[in-house]
Each structure stands twice: as structure tokens, then as C-alpha cells.
Amino acid sequence: MNAAKDFPRPGRPDGKASGETNDRARASMLRVDQAGEFGATRIYAGQLAVMGDRHPDARLIAGMAAQEERHRKTFDAMIVQRGVRPTMLTPFWNVAGFALGAVTAAIGPRAAMACTAAIETEIDLHYAEQLKQLGQDDPELSAAIADFQADEVEHRDAALAHGAEQAPAYPLLSGAIRLGCRAAIALSKRI
Numbered sequence: 001m002n003a004a005k006d007f008p009r010p011g012r013p014d015g016k017a018s019g020e021t022n023d024r025a026r027a028s029m030l031r032v033d034q035a036g037e038f039g040a041t042r043i044y045a046g047q048l049a050v051m052g053d054r055h056p057d058a059r060l061i062a063g064m065a066a067q068e069e070r071h072r073k074t075f076d077a078m079i080v081q082r083g084v085r086p087t088m089l090t091p092f093w094n095v096a097g098f099a100l101g102a103v104t105a106a107i108g109p110r111a112a113m114a115c116t117a118a119i120e121t122e123i124d125l126h127y128a129e130q131l132k133q134l135g136q137d138d139p140e141l142s143a144a145i146a147d148f149q150a151d152e153v154e155h156r157d158a159a160l161a162h163g164a165e166q167a168p169a170y171p172l173l174s175g176a177i178r179l180g181c182r183a184a185i186a187l188s189k190r191i
């Protein structure tokens with residue numbers, strides 16, 4: 001498959017080592033990242049729909065949601081610019097993300113934080129893996145990922161500081177959400 005026109009590729013006059021990616025791999029990375037950031041906005045929308053804006057944690061969640069919106073917009077623009085096909089699972093992530101946010105917030109604020117901590121733990125690992133694979137292959141994509149990864153780590157730490165680990169059945173809840181997140185990543189890379 002020749003998708004070279006999707007990725008006008010700058011040379012590497014700096015002579016730095018390349019990563020492990022080809023055009024198709026980078027399209028897949030962008031696809032999964034756009035899906036993930038979209039899902040993140042839906043999770044926080046679900047949490048805020050249940051919690052309303054009077055709970056003390058609502059302001060924190062709204063702040064994180066605004067950052068997810070920035071991440072999503074950036075990847076949306078890159079998908080269009082590069083002619084990458086978005087995941088066909090968008091309608092599913094729309095509903096599943098919102099449901100995950102709503103259900104965890106209905107269990108309680110700490111479960112909502114446990115959800116954020118679990119998701120962001122996986123996303124931090126996912127972005128770190130992508131950055132490693134990219135090397136110097138795609139500075140624009142790497143810069144966006146590194147920028148957003150820093151936000152996700154902040155979200156994870158804020159969630160832990162707001163009682164994530166005191167959520168009911170935390171190890172089970174956290175493990176299930178992390179597993180679901182990894183499955184979502186695996187699916188969105190390909191579908």
C-alpha cells in the first residue's frame with residue numbers, strides 16, 4: 001500500500017536515527033489517538049452529566065474535559081490534513097465512553113476518579129510506546145503526543161489525589177477499566 005501522499009515526509013537533515021514506523025503505521029497511530037481523545041471527551045461528559053456542577057470535583061473534571069477537547073481537536077485536524085480514515089468505531093466509542101463516565105460517576109465521585117486514573121495510566125503507557133516507535137520519523141505527531149501525554153499524567157495524578165484508590169472495589173474497577181482501555185486501543189488501531 002502506498003500512502004505516501006498522506007504523509008509528505010520531511011527528510012532527516014539532522015541525521016538523527018529514525019524510528020520504526022512507516023506511513024501506514026503512523027496513520028494507524030493517528031487513528032487510535034483521535035479515537036482515544038474523542039472517547040476521553042465522552043467519558044468526562046458522562047461523568048459531568050451525572051455529577052452536575054455542584055459537586056466539588058466537578059470543576060476539576062470540567063478542567064480535564066477542556067484539555068481533552070484540545071487534544072481531540074488537534075488530532076481531528078491532523079486526520080483531515082493527512083487524509084487518514086478515522087475509526088469506524090466512533091459511534092460505539094461515543095456511547096461506550098459516555099456510559100463508562102456516567103456509570104462510574106453514579107457509583108460515586110471516587111469511582112469517577114478511579115476511572116480517570118485507570119484510563120490515564122493506560123494512555124500514558126500508550127503514548128510512551130508510540131513516542132518510542134516514532135523516534136524522529138514524524139516530529140509533528142511526536143510533538144502533539146508528548147504535549148498531551150503530559151496532560152494525561154497530570155489527570156492521573158489529580159485523580160489519585162482526589163481519592164481514586166478509595167473507590168469501592170478499586171482493584172477490580174481499575175483492572176476492568178484498564179483492560180477495556182487496552183481492548184479499545186487494539187480495536188481502534190485496525191477498525
Ligand SMILES: [Fe+2]
Pocket residue numbers: 037040067068071148152
Ligand atoms: Fe487526552
Ligand SMILES: [Fe+2]
Pocket residue numbers: 040064068120151152155
Ligand atoms: Fe486525559
